Structures are given as structure tokens and as C-alpha cells.
Amino acid sequence: MTERRSPTIRRRRLGAELRRRREAAGVTIEGVAERLECSASKVSRIETGHTTATPRDVRDMLEIYGVRGDECEELVQIAREARQKGWWHAYSTVLTGAYVGLEQAAESVRAYEQQVMPGLLQTEEYAKAMIRAARPDITTDEVERRVRVRLNRQSLLTQDDPIDLWVVLDEAVLSRPIGGDAVMCAQLERLVEAAELPNVTLQVLPFEVGAHAGMDGTFTILSFSEPSDPGVVFAENATGGLFLEKSEELRKYMFIFDHIRAAALRPEESVALIRKLTKEPLWKSRQRGSGWT
Numbered sequence: 652m653t654e655r656r657s658p659t660i661r662r663r664r665l666g667a668e669l670r671r672r673r674e675a676a677g678v679t680i681e682g683v684a685e686r687l688e689c690s691a692s693k694v695s696r697i698e699t700g701h702t703t704a705t706p707r708d709v710r711d712m713l714e715i716y717g718v719r720g721d722e723c724e725e726l727v728q729i730a731r732e733a734r735q736k737g738w739w740h741a742y743s744t745v746l747t748g749a750y751v752g753l754e755q756a757a758e759s760v761r762a763y764e765q766q767v768m769p770g771l772l773q774t775e776e777y778a779k780a781m782i783r784a785a786r787p788d789i790t791t792d793e794v795e796r797r798v799r800v801r802l803n804r805q806s807l808l809t810q811d812d813p814i815d816l817w818v819v820l821d822e823a824v825l826s827r828p829i830g831g832d833a834v835m836c837a838q839l840e841r842l843v844e845a846a847e848l849p850n851v852t853l854q855v856l857p858f859e860v861g862a863h864a865g866m867d868g869t870f871t872i873l874s875f876s877e878p879s880d881p882g883v884v885f886a887e888n889a890t891g892g893l894f895l896e897k898s899e900e901l902r903k904y905m906f907i908f909d910h911i912r913a914a915a916l917r918p919e920e921s922v923a924l925i926r927k928l929t930k931e932p933l934w935k936s937r938q939r940g941s942g943w944t
Contacts, residue, residue, distance in 0.1 A: 659752025661733035663700035664880055668726055669712055670698040676716040686715050706730045738803065750885055750892065751804060753873050759815040761872040761908050763856075763865045767829065768838060769818050770801045771808060772845050777838040778802070780830030808848060817852040819865075819911050825855065825925065826933040839929045846922045854915035855924055864910035872904055 673683060680698075684691040687708070694712075696702035704712075709730040713723045737752055754760065762769050767781055778798045786794070807814040828835040846853040856863065874882040884895040884904045895901070916924065 657752050657756035658703075658733050658735045658737055659700075659749060660756035660875065660880060661729050662703055663753075664877075665704060665709070665726060665729045665733055666698045666700040667879065667881075668729075669704070669709070672713065672716045672718055673698070678715060683712060683715060687711055703734055704730050705734070749894070751800065753883060753885075754804065754807065754814075756875060756880070757814055757873040758876040759817070759874045761874075761905075762816075762818045763821075763870055763908060763911050764818065764824055765821045765865070765869045766824060766827070768820070768824060768842070769871075771805055771814075771816060772818070772842060773801055774834070774838050774841045775802060776834045777830055777841075780834055784829070808845065808851060813848075813850045815850050817854075817912070819854045819856055819908070819915050820921075821856050821865075822858045822933075825928055828932065828934040832932065832935075835934070836929050836932065839925050842925050843922055843929070846918070846925075852918050853921055853925075854912055854918055855921040856911060856915040860914050863914050864907045870904055870907075872901070872908060 673680070680691050680694045683694045687694070693702060697704045697708065697712075706727045709727050710723065713719070713726060718726075737755060760771070767773075768777060770778070773781070775798060778801050779794060782789075782794050782797050789797075808816060825839065829838075842853060845851050856865070869887055871885045871887070872882060873885065881896065881898065882901045884900055886893045886895065895904070915921065
């Protein structure tokens with residue numbers, strides 16, 4: 652498989668390699684910071700991939716660790732690639748690019764959604780309606796730009812080396828008519844079409860399951876083809892989201908996802924249900940505003 656190039660994953664990989672070489676040399680973060688005449692937090696952020704290191708930074712750090720020659724040049728080249736701009740950089744005013752950059756390089760995505768369709772499967776009109784409702788404080792132009800990013804991301808499903816996507820949708824996602832009847836029905840049809848792709852697996856977690864392993868909230872697990880790139884969990888919230896990268900955190904969320912998909916309808920049953928809902932929508936099963944009787 653051809654690797655999808657992403658400066659975000661390059662930055663993360665570079666940080667991990669620099670940390671490994673620092674620890675092998677027996678040097679502390681504080682010691683590196685003192686030699687480079689910078690803050691310890693800068694060194695830490697470079698090692699965690701949250702700050703982009705310049706090629707000069709990398710050369711200076713490797714000199715401290717006693718790393719020279721081809722090994723040094725290889726890491727300096729990764730630093731150059733990490734400083735390149737991804738396509739999403741043009742939209743930096745309306746989003747934080749960390750998630751998009753990781754998704755760009757991911758081999759597989761495992762997601763559980765409780766409230767809305769995952770961005771990789773949203774139609775344009777559904778995305779507009781959802782963003783307008785969720786962010787009433789932003790301008791029409793910002794809405795359009797956010798939607799454009801979402802649609803650009805969807806090329807990951809159909810390009811030559813497509814991402815492997817497995818999504819479990821809570822039945823609530825299918826029950827809430829975001830954008831109105833026509834928009835929602837078109838969105839359900841989009842799900843059916845996407846499920847026909849060989850790299851997309853879609854399941855529905857029905858209400859009758861009751862309590863389940865995913866009740867703490869929505870999350871996405873990103874996995875990568877390179878062993879040197881550990882997986883990451885993204886737990887989304889109103890202010891952006893939280894990245895969880897510790898191995899025990901990843902194992903916990905994989906455990907939760909396995910339990911959720913085991914409780915959900917099988918993929919073929921899920922698609923059949925969604926196809927049925929395009930003709931018999933759940934949100935029309937009771938009169939709007941009538942309440943429960």
C-alpha cells in the first residue's frame with residue numbers, strides 16, 4: 652500500500668524517534684533544553700509531535716545524542732517533510748488540523764457515533780444543517796469552509812489506497828431528522844451507497860440493546876500501517892476534542908469498540924434497516940411535538 656503523506660504523522664513520527672534517541676543517550680529533557688537554550692516544554696512538545704521542529708533543531712538535538720551520518724540526515728529530512736503544509740492548512744481558520752492530518756495518514760478508522768453521522772459519510776446538505784445548528788455563533792462563510800473540508804476528507808474512501816472505515820451508529824443518529832425530511836432521507840441513502848464500498852463496514856446499535864459499553868460517549872480510533880506510528884483515540888467534544896495516545900488507553904477503546912460492534916446489528920441487517928428507513932423514517936413514527944402518551 653502506498654503511504655498517504657501527511658506532515659502531521661511525520662511530525663509525530665519524528666518526535667517519537669527523537670525521544671527514543673534521547674533516552675538511549677541517557678539525556679534528560681531539561682538537559683537538552685539547557686544545551687539548546689530553550690524551554691523544556693518546547694523539547695517535550697517536539698517529542699510528542701505537538702510542535703514542529705526545524706531541521707536545525709533536529710541537527711542540534713541529534714548532535715547532543717551522538718547521532719550523525721545517514722541516520723541524522725534521514726531524521727532531518729523527516730523534519731523538512733513535517734514542515735510542509737497539508738491541503739487542510741488553507742482551512743486553518745475554521746479547524747484544528749491535527750485530526751485531519753492524522754486521518755489523512757491512517758490505514759483504518761473505527762468510530763462510534765451517538766448523535767450525528769460521521770464526517771466521512773455526510774452529504775453536503777446534512778453537513779451544512781448540522782454545523783449551522785451546532786455552531787450558531789459562526790458565519791455563513793465559516794460554515795461553507797467547514798463543509799468543504801468535510802467533503803474533501805471523503806476522498807479517503809474512494810482513492811487508490813482507500814482508508815478502511817468501520818462505523819457503529821447509535822439508532823439515535825438515524826432518528827433525528829437533521830436538515831428536514833428530504834435532507835435526512837438523502838443522507839440515509841448516502842449511507843447505503845457507502846456501505847457497498849468494500850472498505851466500509853456500517854453497523855447500527857439499536858435502542859433495544861439498552862445499556863452498552865459505549866455510553867460514555869462518541870470516539871474514533873485511528874490506526875496506522877507503520878509499526879512506528881502507534882494508534883490514537885480521538886474523543887470529540889464541543890471545543891474540539893481530546894487525543895489519547897497511551898497504549899493502555901488505546902487498548903481500552905479497542906475493547907469498548909469490540910463490545911459495541913458485537914452488540915450492534917450485523918452489517919447486512921444494518922443496511923437493510925437503513926434502506927427501510929429511507930421509506931419509513933423513524934422521526935415520522937410519532938406526531939411532532941405530541942410527546943409521549
